[in-house]
Amino acid sequence: MEYLKFTFSMEFEKPVYFKYFPVFSFRSVLGKQLRALSCLFPGRNCSSCSINNTCSYAQVFESHINKNNPAVQGRNRASHPFVLSVENYSPFANRKIDLSVTVFGTRASEIMPLIYTALGNAGKEGLLKERTKFKVVKIRTDWQQIGIENFQKLNFSEFIRKVDLEDNSLFNYLDGKQLTLNIDFITPLRLKVNGKFLSNPDLNALGNAFIRRLNILERLYGNSEPAELQFIIENKQITEQNFDWKDYEYFSSRQRRKIRMGGVTGNTVIKGIFTAGELAVLKACELFHIGKNTSFGLGRIKISFEEARGQNGILYKPL
Numbered sequence: 001m002e003y004l005k006f007t008f009s010m011e012f013e014k015p016v017y018f019k020y021f022p023v024f025s026f027r028s029v030l031g032k033q034l035r036a037l038s039c040l041f042p043g044r045n046c047s048s049c050s051i052n053n054t055c056s057y058a059q060v061f062e063s064h065i066n067k068n069n070p071a072v073q074g075r076n077r078a079s080h081p082f083v084l085s086v087e088n089y090s091p092f093a094n095r096k097i098d099l100s101v102t103v104f105g106t107r108a109s110e111i112m113p114l115i116y117t118a119l120g121n122a123g124k125e126g127l128l129k130e131r132t133k134f135k136v137v138k139i140r141t142d143w144q145q146i147g148i149e150n151f152q153k154l155n156f157s158e159f160i161r162k163v164d165l166e167d168n169s170l171f172n173y174l175d176g177k178q179l180t181l182n183i184d185f186i187t188p189l190r191l192k193v194n195g196k197f198l199s200n201p202d203l204n205a206l207g208n209a210f211i212r213r214l215n216i217l218e219r220l221y222g223n224s225e226p227a228e229l230q231f232i233i234e235n236k237q238i239t240e241q242n243f244d245w246k247d248y249e250y251f252s253s254r255q256r257r258k259i260r261m262g263g264v265t266g267n268t269v270i271k272g273i274f275t276a277g278e279l280a281v282l283k284a285c286e287l288f289h290i291g292k293n294t295s296f297g298l299g300r301i302k303i304s305f306e307e308a309r310g311q312n313g314i315l316y317k318p319l
Helices: 022-038 056-062 108-125 148-153 169-174 203-221 276-288
Strands: 002-017 082-087 093-104 134-140 177-189 236-252 257-274 301-310 313-318
Touching: 002 108, 022 056, 022 082, 022 093, 022 108, 022 236, 056 108, 093 108, 093 276, 108 134, 108 148, 134 148, 169 276, 177 236, 203 236, 203 276, 257 276, 276 301
Parallel strands: none
Antiparallel strands: 002 093, 002 134, 082 093, 177 257, 177 301, 236 257, 301 313
């Protein structure tokens, strides 16, 4: 599955205070501005629009699909083809903030420049109730800085990366070894089983969430049949869990009311035998998040494994 990821560093004209999780605000203005850029028939409902399968806004923010689809049978909306995350923000005043945007699927190189334009237009209108203006001051990938003046001129196909879960060579050196893995749940993880959200997800629930997320995305946005993914729980055990339930409040302009999107944050430590394929699955879930409401920035995780024990305790190395 192909994807594009860029991080946009933004600067506000004056310090701002985020009452809600910042991703919610950026997601809202991106949707508004992308619709303004893309929609040819503003008065139509996206679900019945004759061009919703080619409209960038409809594809990204509405994601309508036929109920008879191979990924999520019976559902008429797909997982959105993007995730957002924020760095360097404070619960107090913010003058700068970093927004990372990951778009996946074969249309990623077409959608990303539109998202950048939408972000620029949002900055001119301003953010939050005070309409504080902002501008993008830096752009980077995970491996290089990009000049702002050159961004729209980029050949985005050169920045495409691919998650190939059939190629696990990156983790061959750890294949079959006894490992201690730490999973940090950076933003609330919303896992629902039998109609209830889990406040203490066990190994089976986590393993199923990893596999389900990647299988769905590969079927929706990949260009090949999903690999046979496995996460074997019999040779692993959770040795430590530190979970807290955290509610994020969100004002839904569509529902015109405040709603809560809560989930678990904290960390869990898993000890056992891991295959290279399982480690590749975990690494991919770092990129794509897991659970519900991932396009709101939820379900973000970070994986690390025990490298050594020293005088200061356990040292963890990023996977």
